[in-house]
Amino acid sequence: MKYHSIDATLFVKNRSKFAAQMKPNSVAIFNSNDIYPVSADSSLPFAQHRDIFYLSGIDQEESILLLFPDAPYENQKEMLFLKETNEHIAIWEGAKLNKEQAFATSGIKTVHWLQNFEKVLAELMTYSDTIYINTNEHYRAVVETETREARFVKWWKEKYPAHSVAKSNPILQRIRSVKEPEEIALIQEACNITEKAFRRVLPFVKPGVMEYEIEAEMMHEFLRSRSKGFAYTPIIASGNSANVLHYIENNKACNAGELILMDTAAEYANYSSDLTRTIPVSGRYSDRQKAVYNAVLRVKNEATKMLTPGTLWKQYHIEVGKIMTSELLELGLLDKADVQNEDPEWPAYKKYFMHGTSHHMGLDTHDYGILTEPMQANMVFTVEPGIYIPAEGFGIRIEDDVVIQASGEPFNLMKNIPIEVDEIESLMNA
Known part of the structure; x- marks a missing residue:
């Protein structure tokens, strides 16, 4: 990123404000934006979804933030899932965040690679009753493209239909509007x-x-x-x-x-x-x-x-x-x-x-x-x-x-x- 690093305490505070308004025994999940294709092998420049950035500071594609304040174990209360760097990515794009860098950026200690997300989530679903999904409810929003967040919601509802659903957006509308x-x-x-x-x-x-x-x-x-x-x-x-x-x-x-x-x-x-x-x-x-x-x-x-x-x-x-x-x-x-x-x-x-x-x-x-x-x-x-x-x-x-x-x-x-x-x-x- 071109900008100077931001102290992770900002994102710690933001997550604390969000978690304080969650229902008991609930999980909230936030996805990064896609990199959108133009045609052939061209794509638009990546722009991070503002909600996952607000809560974690992570400014990288194919990232997921999971919050579970009432999790039975401390290492399950906050989790990041990130794209793992392989040799091809390192050569052609440059290395992605490693786990230590992700912690320094976000203040989140538990960092998994993205390929482990479904396995970890399956365990957490057995402990939780409600999941917060992150839909775009801004009064000016006109969304015609299926987003990464929308695809996740569709997948999750099919996989875990017995859980209750809550909305992240009303919480975010309030806490994001008052600036630190x-x-x-x-x-x-x-x-x-x-x-x-x-x-x-x-x-x-x-x-x-x-x-x-x-x-x-x-x-x-x-x-x-x-x-x-x-x-x-x-x-x-x-x-x-x-x-x-x-x-x-x-x-x-x-x-x-x-x-x-x-x-x-x-x-x-x-x-x-x-x-x-x-x-x-x-x-x-x-x-x-x-x-x-x-x-x-x-x-x-x-x-x-x-x-x-x-x-x-x-x-x-x-x-x-x-x-x-x-x-x-x-x-x-x-x-x-x-x-x-x-x-x-x-x-x-x-x-x-x-x-x-x-x-x-x-x-x-x-x-x-x-x-x-x-x-x-x-x-x-x-x-x-x-x-x-x-x-x-x-x-x-x-x-x-x-x-x-x-x-x-x-x-x-x-x-x-x-x-x-x-x-x-x-x-x-x-």
Whole structure:
């Protein structure tokens, strides 16, 4: 891995939190992701399943984590099953983790080779009553490919039909949403790498530059800073492309007078950052662009203040909508009649700001968190309002990542990334 090693005590704590919420006499099993084929002998780069990483730190394919807190023997309470290195793997791919390295990474003493999994599990099933299966229940999830986890669930149900079934996901949704200090430090490192890349591109952007050239400059900075790359597919949208919320082609020239909406950020050690800035191709905002930009910035600043313990996500978005409505009235994009006659299910402001303001962030860019439950200290949220005006040929979004504090305003993990109009213009014209 490119990233520095993570102290195993983080994963020990995470497993302890999960085990504390398991039913008596139950087993929980977590699988790594597959390496997905493209065609012929090509495959996509491996990306570890975030749940097994969260609980073990193991960042290797064909790995299984088993938790059995009530096991009759100490060496059965936590187990890892890993792919064993053979001569062919050592020569062609490089050695996989050995048992000592796996213990150093995860803090788990009992490490088996993967070929012994079914034999070991058969014994544990005779001691247990319930198994926790790990299904993807994220509110944005759309899964069309059968995952390694799904294949395991299918196999296990056929093999052990008499056991009760429980779900890991509700536990993970809660414990993963509240970050440990070590996790916040890793997210901060991802934000710091993102800052370096953003500062790199500000003086680089000029009329005629291609969107993909900006993408390349950012990727250069990510890789040289121990990141694997973008935390999500980058959006570098000049001109009217900014009004396509998930524009990812990044293949157009950036023209004088246009704005570029850049929703681009680095990962670090599988943890995400999530940044959006909107900058002027020519190095200066027009008066109208500046007015809209500052309106979005004011909404972001006011929305950030509302991210405090006890806040409900749904009500928060209603309040942000009121602030945005006021700004749109000032900009002349809405009038009083628009607001008075609005559909409560789709308020007037949604014509220019149609997406949500905040989402959980962490190991996943859209991270785990139960949106019907109050916000808590040490949750990490994005704050990303926008105003999109196709008729005027531009869209503006501004986004930072913040940590909810026990009291007071959230801590902005991106507080050092340029955001004010004057600072951006100064850096672009240095």
